Amino acid sequence: xxVVALAGGVGGAKLAAGLSEVVAQNExxxxxxxxxDFDWMGLRICPDLDxxxxxxxxxxxxxxxxxxxxxxxxxxxxxxxxGCDTWFRVGDRDLATHLFRTRELQAGxxxxxxxxxxxxxxxxxxxxxxxxxxxxxxxxxxDEGTMPFQDYFVRRKCEPRTRGFTFHGIENATxxxxxxxxxxxxxxxxVCPSNPFVSTGPILAVPGLKPALGASKATVAAVSPIIAxxxxxxxxxxxxxxxxxxxxxxxxxxxxxxxxxxxxxxVADEMLRPQIESMGLxxxxxxxLMDTPQSRVALARKLLDTII
Amino acid sequence: xxVVALAGGVGGAKLAAGLSEVVAQNExxxxxxxxxDFDWMGLRICPDLDxxxxxxxxxxxxxxxxxxxxxxxxxxxxxxxxGCDTWFRVGDRDLATHLFRTRELQAGxxxxxxxxxxxxxxxxxxxxxxxxxxxxxxxxxxDEGTMPFQDYFVRRKCEPRTRGFTFHGIENATxxxxxxxxxxxxxxxxVCPSNPFVSTGPILAVPGLKPALGASKATVAAVSPIIAxxxxxxxxxxxxxxxxxxxxxxxxxxxxxxxxxxxxxxVADEMLRPQIESMGLxxxxxxxLMDTPQSRVALARKLLDTII
Numbered sequence: 001x002x003v004v005a006l007a008g009g010v011g012g013a014k015l016a017a018g019l020s021e022v023v024a025q026n027e028x029x030x031x032x033x034x035x036x037d038f039d040w041m042g043l044r045i046c047p048d049l050d051x052x053x054x055x056x057x058x059x060x061x062x063x064x065x066x067x068x069x070x071x072x073x074x075x076x077x078x079x080x081x082x083g084c085d086t087w088f089r090v091g092d093r094d095l096a097t098h099l100f101r102t103r104e105l106q107a108g109x110x111x112x113x114x115x116x117x118x119x120x121x122x123x124x125x126x127x128x129x130x131x132x133x134x135x136x137x138x139x140x141x142x143d144e145g146t147m148p149f150q151d152y153f154v155r156r157k158c159e160p161r162t163r164g165f166t167f168h169g170i171e172n173a174t175x176x177x178x179x180x181x182x183x184x185x186x187x188x189x190x191v192c193p194s195n196p197f198v199s200t201g202p203i204l205a206v207p208g209l210k211p212a213l214g215a216s217k218a219t220v221a222a223v224s225p226i227i228a229x230x231x232x233x234x235x236x237x238x239x240x241x242x243x244x245x246x247x248x249x250x251x252x253x254x255x256x257x258x259x260x261x262x263x264x265x266x267v268a269d270e271m272l273r274p275q276i277e278s279m280g281l282x283x284x285x286x287x288x289l290m291d292t293p294q295s296r297v298a299l300a301r302k303l304l305d306t307i308i
Numbered sequence: 309x310x311v312v313a314l315a316g317g318v319g320g321a322k323l324a325a326g327l328s329e330v331v332a333q334n335e336x337x338x339x340x341x342x343x344x345d346f347d348w349m350g351l352r353i354c355p356d357l358d359x360x361x362x363x364x365x366x367x368x369x370x371x372x373x374x375x376x377x378x379x380x381x382x383x384x385x386x387x388x389x390x391g392c393d394t395w396f397r398v399g400d401r402d403l404a405t406h407l408f409r410t411r412e413l414q415a416g417x418x419x420x421x422x423x424x425x426x427x428x429x430x431x432x433x434x435x436x437x438x439x440x441x442x443x444x445x446x447x448x449x450x451d452e453g454t455m456p457f458q459d460y461f462v463r464r465k466c467e468p469r470t471r472g473f474t475f476h477g478i479e480n481a482t483x484x485x486x487x488x489x490x491x492x493x494x495x496x497x498x499v500c501p502s503n504p505f506v507s508t509g510p511i512l513a514v515p516g517l518k519p520a521l522g523a524s525k526a527t528v529a530a531v532s533p534i535i536a537x538x539x540x541x542x543x544x545x546x547x548x549x550x551x552x553x554x555x556x557x558x559x560x561x562x563x564x565x566x567x568x569x570x571x572x573x574x575v576a577d578e579m580l581r582p583q584i585e586s587m588g589l590x591x592x593x594x595x596x597l598m599d600t601p602q603s604r605v606a607l608a609r610k611l612l613d614t615i616i
Contacts, residue, residue: 041407041408041410041411042350042351042407042410042411042414043350043407072380072382072400074380074382074400074401075383075400075401075403075404075407078400078401078403078404078405079404079407079408081404082404082405082408082426082429082430083429084404084408092380092382092383092386092400093382093383093386095383095386095403096383096386096387096389096390096392097386097390099349099350099351099383099387100349100387100390100392102349102350103349103350106350118390121390121391122390
């Protein structure tokens with residue numbers, strides 16, 4: 001079995017962690033969004049990669065969805081006392097990851113090699129790949145002007161209304177080494193329940209990615225990030241609203257219709273299946289809310305049963 | 309009154325802190341060795357500058373001589389758990405300084421401007437100047453080959469025998485803005501009790517520094533880093549031995565004879581004064597051991613009484 005998960009932040013990390021308990025380590029590849037990556041105090045931070053890696057290592061903070069559990073914030077507190085901007089919360093344990101990554105990048109090592117090293121250091125056998133080794137920062141066009149993703153997401157708490165999304169430089173980016181071959185060898189590809197605009201969107205915008213999904217013999221299943229008309233987490237609902245479509249799993253299915261075989265909604269959205277299937281997609285209704293470790297494993301198992 | 313102190317690490321920091329209690333803030337300039345500066349995990353660390361700044365702010369750790377008192381080491385512990393080298397001990401509070409400095413350097417700000425900003429952030433009104441804005445790393449020639457200063461000093465705990473000292477690129481360095489004018493306007497210049505080879509040595513090797521001492525109308529006084537044939541701290545005694553001279557205040561006076569007016573020994577070394585004066589130097593014997601906050605203030609006061 002070869003399973004590839006396309007993952008954004010929290011939702012992707014949860015499902016990847018669930019899959020890691022159901023699939024053998026060497027049979028799972030997680031391809032992660034890097035559009036959120038940015039520089040903070042001279043350090044390179046890759047929030048989605050870290051969220052996935054920490055979740056796979058069992059180090060993640062389930063309360064916040066980001067960072068390391070029981071982390072301290074001594075460096076950040078010191079920076080605040082020095083008058084530095086501290087709206088992006090970096091814990092001390094987390095900072096060690098960013099220091100290591102930045103030093104390695106400065107030495108000319110690629111992000112995918114560094115991510116492999118971090119996984120090894122942290123004791124993860126699963127293959128975690130950045131979608132690309134290039135920097136392709138997500139820029140949000142809002143009613144208050146354009147802004148980098150973390151400015152919108154963390155500093156402005158997703159308050160501005162969105163008008164569009166640009167992944168700067170994506171036209172020249174290539175998939176990171178291993179991404180295309182993983183898709184080619186996969187017999188199950190899962191688009192995790194992440195924001196379709198800013199989490200899975202950048203991954204699917206990397207040149208070559210969508211064609212590889214189309215060419216793959218694998219069944220491609222996507223899990224809805226919307227349950228009963230509400231986003232499980234983050235600004236997905238608002239962004240759908242700003243895009244002028246209904247805040248509804250069906251709208252996400254519509255965004256994915258070109259490359260997805262099966263769209264999975266929550267059991268609460270069973271009634272949406274005919275509408276989704278009328279777009280030419282297969283559909284399933286499963287309990288997709290991952291609010292406990294047990295539920296993410298159960299979802300992973302049911303998904304694979306459905307697909308393979 | 310205009311007082312300039314030339315300072316290395318711990319001894320310089322103590323005397324600078326003593327002077328800061330005796331002299332008005334705007335009358336004291338501390339020029340600090342930057343030969344020890346190096347890169348650690350991609351961050352620029354300036355150990356002597358930080359030791360001086362922390363001491364002036366009352367933040368320094370009197371037990372270790374370096375770092376911030378009551379600091380934690382969560383980031384360093386995390387780096388160790390990731391398998392990174394952690395022989396250089398960086399605390400969490402201390403790390404905030406390095407993060408800020410590195411980000412500013414990357415933005416093209418000079419080390420002297422950054423140091424001014426750090427002093428402002430940390431609440432110090434005294435002017436602290438790096439000896440130069442250029443990078444002039446101290447390289448130690450040892451019986452085990454050449455090595456960067458921190459490798460010799462921290463990693464190798466000063467064990468290799470020394471044969472010589474190079475300040476890489478010093479021939480093209482210039483004094484940092486403010487250094488020459490401070491020396492020109494000074495009526496007292498104090499060479500702090502620091503290692504003459506690797507602490508005051510690099511400062512005095514910056515082109516233009518020694519001529520400025522010679523041209524200054526100020527009395528130049530140096531305080532011995534050797535008391536009763538022993539170094540107060542660090543490898544000064546071993547380095548004198550390796551240089552083939554006696555481990556004795558007189559040897560340091562000999563190294564300073566070209567530019568110093570008064571050489572100050574400890575009261576325990578009163579008997580060395582005739583020998584020092586025979587080199588054409590003035591001399592004084594004062595209680596120069598700064599083992600308490602009171603003693604460093606007392607030394608500062610007595611020094612200024614002697615000089616001015």
